[in-house]
Amino acid sequence: IAGITQAPTSQILAAGRRMTLRCTQDMRHNAMYWYRQDLGLGLRLIHYSNTAGTTGKGEVPDGYSVSRANTDDFPLTLASAVPSQTSVYFCASSSTGGSTDTQYFGPGTRLTVL
């Protein structure tokens, strides 16, 4: 059982380029999330999806888009990368998105935008 996988592990990207971070889970969780983690700051929610076919904006959605075509996959796209998007990106999933729900995290993608 893999849990949650993310790809790539790390990436260096030129500013202005388009980039898709991939996230796949095999736990049949309904809810999925994308966070960014920056030094000195808490994890910040970018986008989320409570179930396949639906998505929502988190705290810092600008410059990012997501899709949820099926239960397992939740890709995050940077349409035109900027240096301020340099960060570590974590994908997470949870069973239902409800109040007692625990989120489980993927290994992360370290992205550098130059």
Added chain:
Amino acid sequence: GQNIDQPTEMTATEGAIVQINCTYQTSGFNGLFWYQQHAGEAPTFLSYNVLDGLEEKGRFSSFLSRSKGYSYLLLKELQMKDSASYLCAVRDSNYQLIWGAGTKLIIKP
């Protein structure tokens, strides 16, 4: 605004006990989580509190006081492998997790 406060860094000795505090001000409360994150790795779930009181799980315990907006994580019999960051997160009225910046715990022999 919503705010989660934790100390930035703490140091403790192997075999000792350490308490990591977390205070919060959020729009609504639907539970508080503690996660452990080793350097360069993903956060992993440690504990969940939704009612006041102490939850014990092996060497780790977590306490919650909703009236005070306060929680702590207690780690006993510290081991070198406990060196990590400990993240406090509160689920708000929109069922989203609001995260603290984390407390880096350094264990010395």
